[in-house]
Amino acid sequence: MGLYNDLVNCGVDASLARDLLIKAWESLSTGHRRSRTALMHSAAQAALNLVAPDSNPSGMPSKKVVAFVGPTGVGKTTSIAKLAAHLALKKKKKVLLMTLDGYRIGAIEQLRIYAGLMGIPFRFVDQVADLSRTIEENNQRDYILIDTAGRGPRDLGSMSALASFLKDSQKIERHLVLSATMKESDMRKIMDQFEICGPDHLLFTKLDETETPGPILNELVRTRKSFSYYTNGQRVPDDLHAFPREQIIEMLLNRNDNALKE
Numbered sequence: 001m002g003l004y005n006d007l008v009n010c011g012v013d014a015s016l017a018r019d020l021l022i023k024a025w026e027s028l029s030t031g032h033r034r035s036r037t038a039l040m041h042s043a044a045q046a047a048l049n050l051v052a053p054d055s056n057p058s059g060m061p062s063k064k065v066v067a068f069v070g071p072t073g074v075g076k077t078t079s080i081a082k083l084a085a086h087l088a089l090k091k092k093k094k095v096l097l098m099t100l101d102g103y104r105i106g107a108i109e110q111l112r113i114y115a116g117l118m119g120i121p122f123r124f125v126d127q128v129a130d131l132s133r134t135i136e137e138n139n140q141r142d143y144i145l146i147d148t149a150g151r152g153p154r155d156l157g158s159m160s161a162l163a164s165f166l167k168d169s170q171k172i173e174r175h176l177v178l179s180a181t182m183k184e185s186d187m188r189k190i191m192d193q194f195e196i197c198g199p200d201h202l203l204f205t206k207l208d209e210t211e212t213p214g215p216i217l218n219e220l221v222r223t224r225k226s227f228s229y230y231t232n233g234q235r236v237p238d239d240l241h242a243f244p245r246e247q248i249i250e251m252l253l254n255r256n257d258n259a260l261k262e
Helices: 002-009 014-027 036-048 076-090 107-118 128-137 153-168 184-197 214-223 245-252
Strands: 065-069 095-099 122-124 143-147 172-179 201-205 226-231
Touching: 002 014, 002 036, 014 036, 014 214, 036 245, 065 076, 076 095, 076 107, 076 143, 076 201, 076 226, 095 107, 107 122, 128 153, 153 172, 153 184, 172 184, 184 214, 201 214, 214 245, 226 245
Parallel strands: 065 143, 065 172, 095 122, 095 143, 172 201, 201 226
Antiparallel strands: none
């Protein structure tokens, strides 16, 4: 019961924690069932079978055009700046930063400053109807990163045109950005509501600010969407990370206390 309680206290759904430990117990020999380390390792292996395959363990997007969507206040703009810096400064790729966020005060200037510091071009697109043309005009870039305006649950109707554009495009990699500090009920509600954008990847911010990352595992299992990146600080680009499923599962199940410090 101690390991079960630890998982639940970490935020893992009770039924999921129970299922993982049952599978772990059944897969182990009698001698290994008394080992907490063996049980947790086996539970992690069981969890791996329930989540989507890695999307980008190398940290490189699989498509040229990458869009970040999500609610207000989760760190979309900072996260996309971190990805831009990783691609442009570390990987030496030709990157364009683009924003559609003309709603939040200072949003355009914030991203313009980031682009200037990195020495990469920046575009503000005011209308969804102009997106295709702007993307085509900059097709020579290795990556086009698109920041979108944050929306609360009650404001999603106002972004229906953008949501349709993103969901219908096969050429755009769509990341839903969420804060690891959210309550589980809020995280699930927001994920369901932003499904109108067709996100295929999940990016979690502020993992250094929570001691209960279990809800992330709950949603990875529930939605079967791939985990793309996490952030654990404000440094650009150092605090943006991509890693294989094995590491995220170990971190979320509290097996690796140093995972967030690497």
